Amino acid sequence: METKNEQKAIIDIGSNSIRLVVFSYSRVKGLIEHLNIKTVARLSMHIDEEGNLSSEGIHILIENLLKFKDILNDISVTNVFAAATAAIREANNCEMVLLEAEKHTGIQISLLSGEQEAYYGYLAVIHSTNITTGVTIDMGGGSTEVTYFENKKIKFSHSFSFGAVSLKKKFIQGSSITLEEKENLIAYVWEQFQGLPWLHNLQAPVVAIGGSARNLAQVDQQRKNFALNGIHQYELSASDLQEISYEFAQFSFERLKKLDGLSADRADIIVPALETFRIFMEVVKSSAFIYSKKGLREGIILAHLIDQFPDDFKVNDVIKNAIRHVLGKFNMNENESLHLFGIFSSIYDKFMQWGFIAPLDNKKLHLHAFQLFHIGKEIEQDAYSQQTFHIITNLTIDGISNEDRLKIALIASYKNKGTFKQYIEPYQHIISTMESKKLRDVGALIRFIKGINVLGRSPIKDVFLTKTAANTIEFIFLVSEKYMLEQYQAEKLKRHLEKIVDMEVKLKFVDMEEIQE
Numbered sequence: 001m002e003t004k005n006e007q008k009a010i011i012d013i014g015s016n017s018i019r020l021v022v023f024s025y026s027r028v029k030g031l032i033e034h035l036n037i038k039t040v041a042r043l044s045m046h047i048d049e050e051g052n053l054s055s056e057g058i059h060i061l062i063e064n065l066l067k068f069k070d071i072l073n074d075i076s077v078t079n080v081f082a083a084a085t086a087a088i089r090e091a092n093n094c095e096m097v098l099l100e101a102e103k104h105t106g107i108q109i110s111l112l113s114g115e116q117e118a119y120y121g122y123l124a125v126i127h128s129t130n131i132t133t134g135v136t137i138d139m140g141g142g143s144t145e146v147t148y149f150e151n152k153k154i155k156f157s158h159s160f161s162f163g164a165v166s167l168k169k170k171f172i173q174g175s176s177i178t179l180e181e182k183e184n185l186i187a188y189v190w191e192q193f194q195g196l197p198w199l200h201n202l203q204a205p206v207v208a209i210g211g212s213a214r215n216l217a218q219v220d221q222q223r224k225n226f227a228l229n230g231i232h233q234y235e236l237s238a239s240d241l242q243e244i245s246y247e248f249a250q251f252s253f254e255r256l257k258k259l260d261g262l263s264a265d266r267a268d269i270i271v272p273a274l275e276t277f278r279i280f281m282e283v284v285k286s287s288a289f290i291y292s293k294k295g296l297r298e299g300i301i302l303a304h305l306i307d308q309f310p311d312d313f314k315v316n317d318v319i320k321n322a323i324r325h326v327l328g329k330f331n332m333n334e335n336e337s338l339h340l341f342g343i344f345s346s347i348y349d350k351f352m353q354w355g356f357i358a359p360l361d362n363k364k365l366h367l368h369a370f371q372l373f374h375i376g377k378e379i380e381q382d383a384y385s386q387q388t389f390h391i392i393t394n395l396t397i398d399g400i401s402n403e404d405r406l407k408i409a410l411i412a413s414y415k416n417k418g419t420f421k422q423y424i425e426p427y428q429h430i431i432s433t434m435e436s437k438k439l440r441d442v443g444a445l446i447r448f449i450k451g452i453n454v455l456g457r458s459p460i461k462d463v464f465l466t467k468t469a470a471n472t473i474e475f476i477f478l479v480s481e482k483y484m485l486e487q488y489q490a491e492k493l494k495r496h497l498e499k500i501v502d503m504e505v506k507l508k509f510v511d512m513e514e515i516q517e
Contacts (some may be wrong), residue, residue, distance in 0.1 A: 008079045008304070009072055010297050013061065013109065015044035015141025016085035016127060016165050016269070018210065020068045022077055023306055027312055030325030031298075037071070039064050040265045043087035044142035044165045053091040058100055061088075063172045065105040076502045082109045083300060085117055086142030091162060094168050099364050104392055114159020118145035119298025121209050125304055126152045126315050129233055135284050138209035139273055141165035148202060152315040152347040156198045162189070162277055164212050167272035173255040177271050182249075189276050192282045205288040206281055207297035209263040211266060211275030217291040218261030219244060227426050232293035234395045241289060245274055273451055293396065318399035319364075323371050326395060330378040336456055337371040342451045343369060347475075348442070350465045356501045357441050358434070364405060366442060368397075371410035373450050376413070389413035389423050399410075403430060407439055414443025417499070444496040451493040454485040461512060473497075480512050 010017045022035035034495075041064060046057025053061075065082075072080060088097055089111055098109050111417060112120075121138040126132070132152055138145040140163045149156040162170070171185040208216075217234045220226075223244075226234075248271055249254065257267040266273075281289060306313045312321065324334045348366070351357040360366070376387025392409035400408070410423055410431075420440050424431065431439070453461070462478040475497075479486070488510050497505045 007075075007077045008301070009077050009081070010300055011065070011068055011080065011082035011107070012297050012300075013043070013082065013084040013088060014028065015085065015143070017040075017041060017141070018061070018064045018068075020071065022072075022075070023301060025301075025309075026328070027309065027326070030321070030328065031301065031305075035071075035075070039067075039069070042141065042165060044194065045169060047087070047091060051072050051092040053088065053093060053097050057087075058097055061097070062101055062104045062438065065101060065107055069105055069107060080107065081300065081304075082107050083112050084109050085112055085140060085296075085297075086114075086161070086163060086166075088157075089113070090441050091141065114145060114161075115157055117143070117296060118147050118157040118159055119154065120296050120303065121145055122147040122149055122157070124278070124294040124299040124301070125176040125207050125292050126210070127300065127313060127318060128398040129207065129290070129292060130318055131205055131207060133288070134205045134206045134207050134290075135199075135286065136209060136292075137213075137277065137280055138158075138214050139164055139276060140210055141269075144276065146199065148204070158196055160192055161373050161494070164194065164266075164269040164273040167276070168269050170274070171333065172268075175268055176256075179498060182271070186270060186275055186279060189279050190283075193279060199283055201285045203285045205290055206277075206284055206286045207290050207292050208277060209292050211263070212270060213277070213291050214293070215262050215266050215270060216244065216274060216277070217242070219259065220261075222260040223247075227430075228389075228402050229394045230402055230405070231291060232398070233399075233401055234291050234385075236289040236291075238278075238287055241274065241278045241281060241401035247276055248274065276343050294398075319368070319397070322398040322400070325367055326375070326397065327371065330375050332375065332378065334417055334500075335373075337373075338367075339456065340449050340458055341367065341370050343460060344446060346463050347449070347465065350444060351441075351445070351500065354467065354501075357445075358497075359436065360407075360438050360442065362407075365404060365407055365411065366399070366446075369408045369442065370446055370450075371469050372408060373414075373446050374412065385413045385415040386420050401455060406430065407435075410439050411443040411446065414440070414447050439477075442499045444500055448490075448493045450497045452486045452490045454489055458486065459483045460486060472506055473501055474506045474508060476508045476510055479509050479511050483511075485511050 007022050007024045010021045017038050018041045019038045024032050036298050041060050043057050047056045048054045088094055102108050121136050125136050133150045136147045142163040144160040144163055148155050217231050220240055239443040257264045296510050327334055327337055374384050374388050379387045389409050459479040460477050460479040464476045466474045490507050494505045
């Protein structure tokens with residue numbers, strides 16, 4: 001049983017906001033977020049003409065830290081790591097600010113360098129996506145960190161001393177940006193990126209981190225009526241960013257504040273962020289802008305956890321670990337969920353060889369759907385199919401795209417053709433008719449295999465298929481021990497196989513001991 005003492009807190013002191021996150025980790029369930037509280041502090045707006053964080057800025061910092069300290073005391077969390085980024089890092093009175101904060105709150109603040117900040121963002125991305133080569137951009141309030149990685153290994157990193165809040169302060173006088181201000185801002189950001197030679201023409205996907213990137217992804221989902229839930233790994237194109245830029249140019253500040261997907265407290269800084277991302281895409285020559293929900297805080301947490309549990313955080317096992325954690329949250333064993341997958345694969349390969357089934361665009365989905373099949377039974381036995389579809393379409397599964405997650409949900413929730421048709425109806429613009437049939441057939445086959453796994457004991461050890469001249473397919477299951485329940489279930493469910501092959505299916509169970517005799 002997890003105790004409060006095993007929970008850890010991260011306080012992220014950014015240039016725009018200060019955030020408190022409390023989490024715990026277990027190998028079975030993964031990283032669990034228990035608390036996430038944000039206050040908009042805008043510390044970078046409190047840097048005075050001498051380059052110092054003003055007394056008002058210091059007061060805001062201390063006030064928020066004391067509030068967070070009261071919360072942590074209330075929930076009995078004592079393990080706290082506080083990290084400060086650009087606003088404090090670049091203040092001339094940085095050391096005094098840190099000393100004052102510790103004196104009044106008792107919280108020791110670690111000052112992150114730009115390189116550390118960039119590294120933590122990269123670490124979060126490689127452990128929560130399946131992108132092997134890419135460029136990260138983490139735009140905060142007072143700085144912007146970028147990295148380039150190949151085969152999940154970091155090659156370059158850099159921290160620019162501008163962010164969404166500091167760009168607003170530097171270029172925008174009123175609440176809305178004028179055409180001249182926008183041109184000046186673009187020229188400045190373009191010049192900054194041009195000064196970093198390794199960034200040019202990388203032609204790799206851009207992975208964007210931070211609140212401004214999240215808001216743009218949410219805005220894009222709203223404007224496209226995106227039917228799937230989930231924001232992590234959501235992808236926009238360069239032309240999407242251009243279209244949003246055109247739309248924002250037509251909006252008044254009041255309209256921006258009310259725009260679906262955009263936080264009201266970001267309405268005055270979203271244009272500097274958007275234009276920065278747009279120029280960045282141009283310099284990198286990238287066509288894909290992918291939002292990562294996991295960023296600096298997750299990177300800090302991961303750095304701690306990787307030291308303690310190195311075997312749990314291998315960069316090429318992102319999906320495997322994510323699926324294990326989903327199963328763990330529903331008290332399902334990873335190995336048990338794979339029971340009989342070999343039998344499924346044997347039948348699937350034979351069906352494909354005979355032309356009854358066409359391969360999915362991504363064959364790896366078989367494994368994930370097999371593991372998560374009818375996971376909704378853990379919530380409601382009578383509505384397991386509906387629950388399964390709802391759970392998977394509303395989950396974040398690291399390393400799996402939104403479209404693939406939908407496909408897994410359709411397979412894993414399969415009950416019959418009727419429910420499948422009902423679930424896929426709102427998503428027919430995403431999944432083609434041809435792919436739809438492939439998914440339905442895979443779901444029907446898994447439905448049969450999982451259905452004969454009675455009580456999880458399955459005595460089935462192997463399967464052989466033969467096709468007869470009489471338009472019949474015979475399945476010969478090699479079994480050990482008792483198999484009456486399995487045989488009963490197989491006969492009951494064989495109609496799912498017959499719908500795939502459009503032929504009669506005969507089932508035969510053969511005791512392995514009888515063969516050996």
